[in-house]
Amino acid sequence: MSLFRYCKPKKYASRVRVLLLNQSFSSFGQYDRLVSQNHQFSPILDVPNRPFSTGLINLVRCKLHSQSVKFTGSDTLYVKPFSSFSESNDNGVCNSTVVESECDFDADVGKSVELDNVDEGCVSVSGSASVDEGDGVVDGSVSDSIVVELENGNNDVGFETSGGYMHVASQNPVELYRELRDAEKAAKQTRCDWDTMQEIFQYFRNSGWASNQALAIYIGLSFFPTAVHKFQNFFFKKCPADVFKYVVSLGPSDDAIKFLFPIFVEYCLEEFPDEIKRFQGMIKSADLTKPHTWFPFARAMKRKIIYHCGPTNSGKTYNALQRYMEAKKGIYCSPLRLLAMEVFDKVNAHGVYCSLHTGQEKKYVPFSNHIACTVEMVSTDDLYDVAVIDEIQMMSDPCRGYAWTRALLGLKADEIHLCGDPSVLNIVRNICACTGDELHEHHYERFKQLVVEAKTLLGDLKNVRSGDCVVAFSRREIFEVKMAIEKQTNHRCCVIYGALPPETRRQQATLFNDQDNEFDVLVASDAVGMGLNLNIRRVVFNTLSKYNGDKIVPVPASQVKQIAGRAGRRGSRYPDGLTTTLQLEDLDYLIECLRQPFEEVKKVGLFPFFEQVELFAGQLHNITFCQLLEKFGENCRLDGSYFLCRHDHVKKVANMLEKVQGLSLEDRFNFCFAPVNIRDPKAMYHLLRFASAYSQKVPVNIAMGMPKGSARNDAELLDLETKHQVLSMYMWLSHHFKEETFPYAKKAETMATDIADLLGQSLTKANWKPESRQSAQPKPQRTEDGNERPRSLVKLYEKKRLEKSLQHKSLEKVVA
Numbered sequence: 058m059s060l061f062r063y064c065k066p067k068k069y070a071s072r073v074r075v076l077l078l079n080q081s082f083s084s085f086g087q088y089d090r091l092v093s094q095n096h097q098f099s100p101i102l103d104v105p106n107r108p109f110s111t112g113l114i115n116l117v118r119c120k121l122h123s124q125s126v127k128f129t130g131s132d133t134l135y136v137k138p139f140s141s142f143s144e145s146n147d148n149g150v151c152n153s154t155v156v157e158s159e160c161d162f163d164a165d166v167g168k169s170v171e172l173d174n175v176d177e178g179c180v181s182v183s184g185s186a187s188v189d190e191g192d193g194v195v196d197g198s199v200s201d202s203i204v205v206e207l208e209n210g211n212n213d214v215g216f217e218t219s220g221g222y223m224h225v226a227s228q229n230p231v232e233l234y235r236e237l238r239d240a241e242k243a244a245k246q247t248r249c250d251w252d253t254m255q256e257i258f259q260y261f262r263n264s265g266w267a268s269n270q271a272l273a274i275y276i277g278l279s280f281f282p283t284a285v286h287k288f289q290n291f292f293f294k295k296c297p298a299d300v301f302k303y304v305v306s307l308g309p310s311d312d313a314i315k316f317l318f319p320i321f322v323e324y325c326l327e328e329f330p331d332e333i334k335r336f337q338g339m340i341k342s343a344d345l346t347k348p349h350t351w352f353p354f355a356r357a358m359k360r361k362i363i364y365h366c367g368p369t370n371s372g373k374t375y376n377a378l379q380r381y382m383e384a385k386k387g388i389y390c391s392p393l394r395l396l397a398m399e400v401f402d403k404v405n406a407h408g409v410y411c412s413l414h415t416g417q418e419k420k421y422v423p424f425s426n427h428i429a430c431t432v433e434m435v436s437t438d439d440l441y442d443v444a445v446i447d448e449i450q451m452m453s454d455p456c457r458g459y460a461w462t463r464a465l466l467g468l469k470a471d472e473i474h475l476c477g478d479p480s481v482l483n484i485v486r487n488i489c490a491c492t493g494d495e496l497h498e499h500h501y502e503r504f505k506q507l508v509v510e511a512k513t514l515l516g517d518l519k520n521v522r523s524g525d526c527v528v529a530f531s532r533r534e535i536f537e538v539k540m541a542i543e544k545q546t547n548h549r550c551c552v553i554y555g556a557l558p559p560e561t562r563r564q565q566a567t568l569f570n571d572q573d574n575e576f577d578v579l580v581a582s583d584a585v586g587m588g589l590n591l592n593i594r595r596v597v598f599n600t601l602s603k604y605n606g607d608k609i610v611p612v613p614a615s616q617v618k619q620i621a622g623r624a625g626r627r628g629s630r631y632p633d634g635l636t637t638t639l640q641l642e643d644l645d646y647l648i649e650c651l652r653q654p655f656e657e658v659k660k661v662g663l664f665p666f667f668e669q670v671e672l673f674a675g676q677l678h679n680i681t682f683c684q685l686l687e688k689f690g691e692n693c694r695l696d697g698s699y700f701l702c703r704h705d706h707v708k709k710v711a712n713m714l715e716k717v718q719g720l721s722l723e724d725r726f727n728f729c730f731a732p733v734n735i736r737d738p739k740a741m742y743h744l745l746r747f748a749s750a751y752s753q754k755v756p757v758n759i760a761m762g763m764p765k766g767s768a769r770n771d772a773e774l775l776d777l778e779t780k781h782q783v784l785s786m787y788m789w790l791s792h793h794f795k796e797e798t799f800p801y802a803k804k805a806e807t808m809a810t811d812i813a814d815l816l817g818q819s820l821t822k823a824n825w826k827p828e829s830r831q832s833a834q835p836k837p838q839r840t841e842d843g844n845e846r847p848r849s850l851v852k853l854y855e856k857k858r859l860e861k862s863l864q865h866k867s868l869e870k871v872v873a
């Protein structure tokens with residue numbers, strides 16, 4: 058059975074006769090464009106622009122090219138998959154036998170196609186082929202040979218012959234290649250032609266189309282320029298005068314590349330079999346397509362997926378947790394350690410025995426059938442009745458998204474409850490269609506609408522009220538705001554930001570929620586957006602821009618919504634939520650963000666398992682782990698709904714650990730995923746020390762003194778933060794390596810708890826100027842009240858609005 062796709066418009070074709078010789082095309086469906094708009098026939102069919110594929114490319118070559126849009130008489134159109142290349146033999150080795158049959162095409166190889174100029178505008182088929190006139194698909198069952206004729210009576214179409222070299226265009230590239238290969242030496246060329254040819258090869262080397270298509274014969278991107286260079290040398294050494302002239306006549310153009318490409322393919326198949334074999338192996342081992350097939354046991358189950366879809370504070374998690382607690386055996390997958398701890402406490406308090414499993418701790422509660430874990434720690438081996446995956450929209454997180462994807466695809470649970478906003482609803486629908494799971498959607502609205510206070514704080518922190526949460530996006534800003542509020546008002550501030558241990562964040566949240574103390578204002582970073590039960594009356598954005606590691610950018614709308622949504626909580630002291638900004642000028646942006654619908658996510662994250670990386674590593678030798686990850690990133694194949702999660706952080710650690718000898722690949726992989734702040738040199742130093750001791754096979758020491766008391770200044774506070782992170786890292790490593798290699802995990806846990814306490818104590822009395830861990834960070838602007846805040850968004854936002862309104866006006870004019 059062969060499928061011939063002949064794309065419209067047929068009116069340009071005069072007649073195409075396809076002779077198929079008892080063979081099948083391996084990927085004929087790739088024929089995308091037989092007749093281009095500009096040229097009646099493109100010399101070689103364009104293969105559709107697809108992301109990486111290693112399916113064979115089929116080519117149709119004919120004598121026509123851009124300058125000669127007419128054809129006359131009968132000519133031959135070659136339809137062929139890359140001649141001598143068939144996908145692979147049983148051993149996965151590519152077969153590069155050159156064909157020997159009369160017309161140079163045999164069963165797996167080529168087809169000879171004839172073009173005739175006839176004047177009738179119809180399609181006729183002989184043999185057993187059938188024709189679908191609608192989309193030009195000709196489907197033929199092939200026994201010995203079939204002749205398919207496509208005719209069109211457009212008499213404008215002709216074929217121009219010029220000079221003595223035009224016959225080259227229609228020559229079979231396999232023959233042409235052999236001719237070149239067997240030639241003694243090249244014909245003499247003029248300087249001018251020579252220069253043009255150099256330019257053509259330069260164009261070839263830089264052609265994205267060619268390098269992309271070369272992947273189909275397993276010529277990798279990194280090897281492609283070398284291959285072209287060698288091909289150029291070969292071509293210059295062997296090329297006969299007519300071929301040279303013909304290529305020169307095409308100039309540095311796509312037509313020239315498309316003419317040369319099949320010859321290049323033949324050359325590569327013969328010259329670089331080892332390179333091709335190596336790259337083919339590499340590609341196969343970096344295949345991340347069809348991730349749902351990685352979990353056959355989950356696929357064997359009939360799972361019921363319930364998507365609790367809605368904004369924050371709408372009761373999604375509450376309902377999912379009700380089912381979880383009713384189940385005989387359940388797992389709750391949390392985005393944060395903190396939230397896993399909250400659920401662990403809550404569920405146990407309800408009398409349902411529940412254990413806790415995070416990267417840093419395993420708390421087993423006797424007789425428990427329930428588990429609360431962080432999403433990275435989820436087991437896809439155990440069987441559950443009910444699973445809850447919280448904040449499912451984090452599947453699209455650029456760094457951690459893979460953990461949610463893995464949990465959704467791999468969890469072996471009869472019922473899986475997903476809680477999140479609607480941004481990934483469509484992609485979950487698609488995934489369920491792939492996995493065969495039954496999807497139920499439950500849509501939610503906020504219990505009470507969030508109200509925007511138009512008055513704002515008018516730029517004055519004196520207008521802060523009890524129950525306010527002032528949101529700032531850097532540690533420095535948080536402490537400055539806290540200082541300013543405590544100086545200018547009678548309020549005392551609790552503080553929450555990402556670098557604080559979960560225990561300290563919880564302690565600060567409790568202090569804030571408790572009415573019987575003076576701590577009635579919270580100053581927090583975006584870390585407040587998830588996980589904590591807080592009694593917030595009003596969320597005030599100190600600013601709506603943040604430093605993204607590179608520059609200051611507006612806070613994304615989805616994040617603004619998530620944070621603002623923390624105001625007002627059912628059953629709390631403030632059931633009605635308010636939100637506003639410090640500066641009047643930021644208000645429009647806030648309103649705009651809250652108005653925006655959730656943006657639909659098109660791709661979700663994936664990351665290979667260690668076994669996949671190991672398989673890939675088997676294809677490469679003498680490269681560092683960091684290079685290995687880079688290569689994997691370059692060569693992995695993904696389906697359209699997935700992206701490879703960013704792993705810059707992992708690569709940075711991998712680079713640092715390069716000097717540590719004696720670590721296995723698996724050890725490196727594990728060390729690289731340890732939770733470490735890569736911008737904190739002290740924390741990085743400790744990780745290096747742990748890895749070195751581990752590699753020497755000695756028990757790894759904590760080797761870090763306990764601080765004497767709470768912090769007296771910001772440097773001491775930073776030191777406490779770092780110490781806690783290092784201990785947390787030690788605990789993480791103790792759970793990811795053999796117990797005896799990190800024998801002081803208990804001690805680390807005790808120390809970490811003590812430091813979290815000290816941090817809590819330090820924060821309640823902190824009234825010092827913050828220091829920066831990073832000197833490279835740009836200095837924010839200083840405002841009149843002495844409180845530093847990043848550049849306001851207003852100018853940027855106003856400019857955008859102005860541009861929009863101008864565009865709108867000019868549109869109105871056009872319409873008028």
Ligand SMILES: Nc1ncnc2c1ncn2[C@@H]1O[C@H](COP(=O)(O)OP(=O)(O)OP(=O)(O)O)[C@@H](O)[C@H]1O
Binds near residue numbers: 367374626
């Ligand atoms: N049916 C209910 N009865 C009592 N309290 C409820 C009910 N539904 C929700 N709540 C309470 O309302 C608050 C918000 O609910 P929940 O945390 O489930 O919302 P959510 O939509 O998951 O929001 P977020 O994404 O912010 O977690 C919680 O304190 C929860 O205990």
